[in-house]
Amino acid sequence: MTEFGWRRFNFFDRSTVYDKEDPRQKFLGLKDVAVDCWCSSGGSVYLGETKGGVFQLTNQFGEYFWKAYQKSLASLHSADKYLFSIGEDDETVNTLLKIWDPERVEKNTPHVMRTIRMSPLNPASVSPACSIAVHSSLQAVVVGYADGTVLFYQGDVLHDKGLTSKWVRVRDASSIEGAVTGLAIATLPASKTVIFVITQKHVYSYVLENGKTVIAHKKHDANGATADCWTFDESTGQLIVASREMLFFYDADQCIDADSGEIGRCLQLGRGHEKLQLVANGQYLALLTKHHSLIQKEKDSEFMTMLSVYDIKGQYVGFSCSLPNLCRLFIAGNTMLILSHDGLLSELIEKNLATKLDILVKKNMFDVAVLIAKNSKDGVDYLKGIHAKYGDYLYGKGDYENAIHQYKETIGMLEPSYVMKRYLDSSKIKELCIYLECLHDAKKDNEHQTKILMNAYAKQGEKKKLIEFVNKITDGSRPSRMRDVFEILLKWNYLPEASLLATKFQMHEDALNVIIHHMHKYTMGVNYISRMPVESVIEMSGKYGRDLLLHAKEDLMIMLWEKIRENSDSKNNFMRLLDIFMGDMESSQAFLNHVLSQTNKEEIDKLIILILEYQMRTFETKEWTEESLREDIFKYINKNNEEDVLQMAQLFDCTPVIEHILMRCHKSKELMMYHQKKEDLDAIIRLCHNCSIEEKRHLWLDALTFIGKHATAKNEPVIIELLKEIESSELIHPLVVLELLAKNEHLTISSVKDFLITWLRKQQIIIEQDRTTIADNNKSMVELDSTVESLKFNPQIMQVTKCSACDTPLQLPTVHFLCKHAYHVHCFESYNTDGSDQCPACQTTYHSSRDEEISYHKFQKELAEATNGMELIAMYLQRGLFDEKKKWKKHEARKDPFNSTGRISTNANPFDDDEITTISRTMSTVSSNMAPSRQRSTTRRDEDSTNPFFSSDSGNKKNSYDESKNPFGEPSTNPFD
Template sequence: MALTSWKAFRFFDVAPIKLNDADKSILEQGNVSCITASADQVFVGSPDGTLRLLNQSFKTVQSWKAHDSGALTTIRHIPHSSLLITLAEDLPNEPVLKVWALDRPDKKTGIPRCLCTVAVTNGRKPFPVSAFAVLRDLSQVAVGFANGAVTVVRGDFIHDRGTKQRTVLETDEPITGLEFREANVTTLFISTTSRISTLVISGKGQGQPARTLDEHGCAVGCLTKDLHSNDIIVARDDAVYAYNPRGRVASYAYEGPKKLTAMYKDYVLLVSPPKSMTNAPARSFGGGQADDLFSTSNFTILNPDLKLIAHTEALPSQVNALFSAWGQIYIVTLDGKVLRYTEKTFQQKLEVLYQREFFVLAINLAQKEKVDSVQQNLIFRKYGDYLYRKGDFDTAMQQYLRAIDNTEPSQIIRKFLDNQRIRNLIEYLEELHEHHKASSDHTTLLLNCYAKLKDVDKLEDFIKSPGDLKFDLDTAITMCRQGGYSDQAAFLARKHNEHGLVVDILIEDLKRYEEALAYIWRLEPEQAYDSLTKYGTVLLEHSEDTNQLFIDYFTGNFRPKKDAVVEQEVTTEQQQGGIGKMATSAVQNLAALIPLPYMSADVPRTPGGTKTTQQVIETTVEDAYVEYKVPKPRAAFSSFVDHPDEFILFLEACIASSGLQEEDKTDLYTTLFEMYLQIASKKTGDDKTKWESKARKLVEEQNTRMGTSNILLLSHLSNFRDGTTLVREQRGLYFDIFRSYTAANDTAGAIKALRKYGPEEPQLYPAALAYFTSTEEILSEASSELDSVLKKIDDDGLMAPLQVIQTLSQSKVATMGLVKTYLSRTIERERAEIASNRKLISSYRTDTAAKANELETLASKPVSFSATRCSACGAPLDLPTVHFLCKHSFHERCLYVGAGDEDSDVECPKCANDNATVKAIKRAQEESADRHELFMDALGRSRDKFAT
């Protein structure tokens, strides 16, 4: 590549170093024979053999006579060490090489110690040294001469243990440059005025003759080494070349003569002599310097990697030395001036490139400098803005995409909101999602763009992108639904296990009720529950199988089903092509990737498409039972609004299932009872009787858990008297049953209740007596029953005759004829009872008089005892004998009288029990005489209050 196509910049700031006259004189042409530098020092050799060490201000820090004779023409510092090599020439004598240890000064003189001294041989031919090279470990030194010879010196220079020299090359052209390339094989690059050669010094191939790489050589000082790539750089009049042991690796044309070349970082430094000297015959060998003092030369800094000229300028004087130290480049001119070149900072370079709008170079520079991504993205952004201003929107977008990680998306989006740039906007929004930097607003905008372009393929590619989710799922689904892409929304929801959204889309958007039901049936129990309770009412209205799903789920028999087969009918419009085919084909392709719950009984509707029918044929296989917590049946009740028939089937199935809790049983029975009554209220004739019979049977069941209040309330609201009656009957509320009939003036019912419950509830008869005689109508209806009521009251003593008379006297319709038989029977019974009582009184009076006479006789007259046998043992009486006034006699031994008992305490054993009973009755009467509560209790429990 020719340098004419390279852009030139000023990436280096140049500044002269102010020197005083003494320091300046040291660097003038006549006082200096060579200059080199280390990282932090400058070494200057003079023609008299003196070596000077200069600091950053170019002031002499130390100097000494390095060589006693000859000019000091070559100085080399070993990098990362304190070793310095000097070489002095004193023709016709052999050049002398010395190694100095800068960190080991002599104790007496203070100058660095000379480690060894070696005279370099050239076959005793008096030719000047024209090139010099040394290995980094100082194990070998190569010296090139103007006669074309190269001598390699090997040995231990540091410890001065001897060296060996060998002339490794002899040519007819003078040696212009030497450089070692150290790798697995150490290669010596040798340049002459007419060729470039390589010689293996150590490693594989050692001992072989030199190999020519190029038939073109270079001038003295125009060969150097790139420390970064380890390539050899050669500057010739036509171009700059790079070599490795295999040959030329790169070149870039740069016309003009070259005097010096060096490397600084990855820059190639070139010094060109004045153009007037281009044809000077001696220049290639370094002659004519005295004539160049007042001639200008050019200094150029190249960056081969970026293909740019980092700096170029014309110098007022010829260059004597070019080197780098302290991280900067230095040039020493023949008149002793020193110029310092400081590289601009990275940011300063960018500003230079920005000003000239060289954004590509700025990007390459940033990548070469390996700056962080934030800095690089800033450059991409600036480049994009530049291209946008020029109207190159496509390329600008590419730059914005590269800077997407560190750019505020809204700034870019606003630039491309115009309809003509919508595809660029889509590209940017897609990249935002790829980098997981998109917000819900970005997803909304992207989907709106797809919808605006009607780009279904792009939309599907976006939602079906593999890997992690790159967008806000809820936003994407919402936008697809709003844009009419419900199938795509369903796909997204299904892909990311948003089962509730899938069902919502199938029902609310696509109206595919059978498919929604099939999808729910394939979910896990916990997932199916939410959708079933949410959309149960809608599904019951459109699908007959919904009720079975409810029954299975709430009875604990739910088992998720597997896939089914869907057969689609192809419409005429699809067969003929056109918009209908295009609209449905994309969705069908999408459906091929979706499990059955997506494949609808209706063809998906896309914007511009038409709706066609499909037939869903399910071949389902139930999975193994999945254990789940069965919810309370009450949770499903609200779903059956306006579906009473299905609700009744559901309730009956739940009641028939096992494992119900008591609370659930109450809910189910009560609700089912209510539904029976509700259906019965809307029916007539036999149908009404059928449903009331179901309700009655439900109440009669032994295991019914309905609350009494619930049954009574529901029966009352539905005017279902049998329900009220059954409840009261179960709870023994017979009087309430009878009263309900009387309250309704249902005489027949009252008579029926009296006959059925009267034996268990006698108080119904007094109530019936009052009711039957309440009105003429009731009396006429119950006239045949009135005598039996009065007879029952009379037979069981339920009411006193006076009470009967009082009850009847309160009625305006009762007559004496109604109670004539009752009164006659009562009077006769009372008369018979009076006669019986009189007889008892006479008998009691006779017994009392007899007892009184007996007591008197016992108290006043002697009693004779005629018993001959003991009343206890039956043996003949013998003394001692005990006789009692009751005519019983006993042996004294048969009475078991205690030693301390008095005679008055002895009691007849035969009469003791009867006497004890009498005493107990008497004592009880005495004790209860003052306990009135006992009397009141007995009065309350007695049927005949007067007899208490």
């Protein structure tokens, strides 16, 4: 069988049905059954004989037979679970409509629910009813007669009493058309019903409103059909009619409008052959056609029957085979059964989807395979694999364009690199773009594939597609790829698009790079920066500021000034932009002045380091005066930043700044070393003039040492000035000065002549003063010796009557002191806790006043500030700094039993043994540097420190002063003694 536009595949297997009770025997339960009509209901099929018998065959091939009519059976129809039949019980024309309930069997016969006589309903004719159709809702039934009459009833078919009398005549009798061979009912919205009427010559459709009035009818172009050559699908409302040449398809909803012209469509199936039977099963149509037999084995085998199964959706022949001339085709459940004239029953078993697809792929029928897979429930799982093989097939044939359309369908299953490798050739770049576009639309692409697609667009010159693709990407949800997109646009010189893309995704640095370095639109770059946050303004200005300063200087400065005026806090430190002004002193100075003018005092402290760094970077290129140094540098230096500023000053060799910091930090020694390293004698002398008193001696010694090594005759005026200052301070012995200067062979005696003469004159004056002092001291000592002798050898009168401790009259035993104090013995012992033999009142008062005068801290402070240390030490020696050890040892604080009039008070001596040792060491060091004349002028303390006023035998005790603690007992270390 060859059909135009249809392809044939063996998708069904014909299998003989065997007896379930004896699987070795073929099923012959329907042998000798002459099937005249049939219908299916659920899993059963009802086969009607002309003589009135009905066979029920289940899908498990169980049989059941009953006699429905006594004379003849014309038509069967099933609706819901009920069976409807039309037939005759006697010889007269008395057609009966019977409604059977097959599930209710009585006396081996299904229960008859209703019987309606149809002949009285059509009194104008004596023709019997020959066809019936019932709607599945059991609310409508239509009956056709042999003379062409059609009656319709709408209502409850099972229970309405009107079913016996109230029918609507849809079609009148027509002797030309002949008997009605087929009926179908389709219900539509708006209470409309369409009734299809089939005769052997024509096909009609009638539209009824409310089931009572025919409002339209139409004769269709089909030539009519026999009772077995049509089929109707109530669920879709489609009627299929088989004529000799064509199969016609009509839809019920198209029949409502009578003026719509031609209705339906047709297919050339079994063209040129007589149609014997048409059966529909799902998407398949089984068609029996009559053919001439080429091989005649018997006399009756001149003709043969061809069975063809068509897939209407796929337009292919799924099965085709030849059968005996006499056979019937019917449906049981979802199985198509073939009944031969000899009673042999066969079934058509559809092959599984995988097998069918494998058959098609092996035959390279990929388009049919795709169609079958799409129309199948589980076909989606096979589609991508079919498309992949189809693509490979077309690619092998050189059909790259169609192949790529197949590869598009494999996205998600086939690895994209497999396809891309095949289309990387420049001649196939167009097809590659198509595939990559689909890959992107499916969101299965990666960054590498995006790059390839964009480069392919650019290489083809497809700017429009490239921009559309970029816009599609930017509207999507994958901004991480914007970097690659930007680089490709920049690579192919799509500068405006690249800048817009970078701007949209806030890739500010990239946008400015394009605008400034590639497009050279500097004013646009300044405007772009001005719209950014302050921190970004500073960052971007730092990166691109030098280019903008060269080409858009005025715009840049205005923009920066506005931002500085709006934001002056430390977070937005515009001083970081100073680097962009390097080499442009005018602009840098203007910028710096503007920053300072717009910054408050608190914020200036945070800018100081940057300001000072900038000033020192340009230190050598500018002439600095004392005033400018103070205004531009010195006033910004404070304790918090002086270390950092000093390091910068040393880095940039800013001598005035170094001097200023070291002087304010009292680091004259470091400054002296710095000047000596630079051999700057003038700076050294200036340092000696400006240093503090505490630093002068050490700095002068360093200066004299440097002069002794490096000075020349031309430096004599400076040296003379230095010696005058040394002379006035008397901190350095002249012999030391002479010894240091004598090492320089370039200096002459004239440089120290005046210094030596002045010193000798002063020494002469000091000698005369010392002689006078010695004479006065000798006279005082003679007077003191006389007093002591009187106390030792002359009697003393004691007239004190009250105790100096308790202020009560004295009672023996008592203790009397030469200082005019007296005590009860028990009072004396009570307050004399340290075992001393001295007067408690005098001892406390003496130590209290002396402690106040010779406080350790006071002594240290005065010694540090004194210009003549030896004179200060001599004064403290006169006050008894180095008294007996027993009077200066540490002891616990005592309670003060005396009031301010002479009572004992508690006051610890601050100069204990350790302190005296410390003081002695300090005095020894200082005294070695003093002039000998001052040392000789110091009076010595009387060696006998014993209290001369103690009346007991204390006068016989020897002095216990420890001479080893006297700092002046050691040999003098003064080299000029």
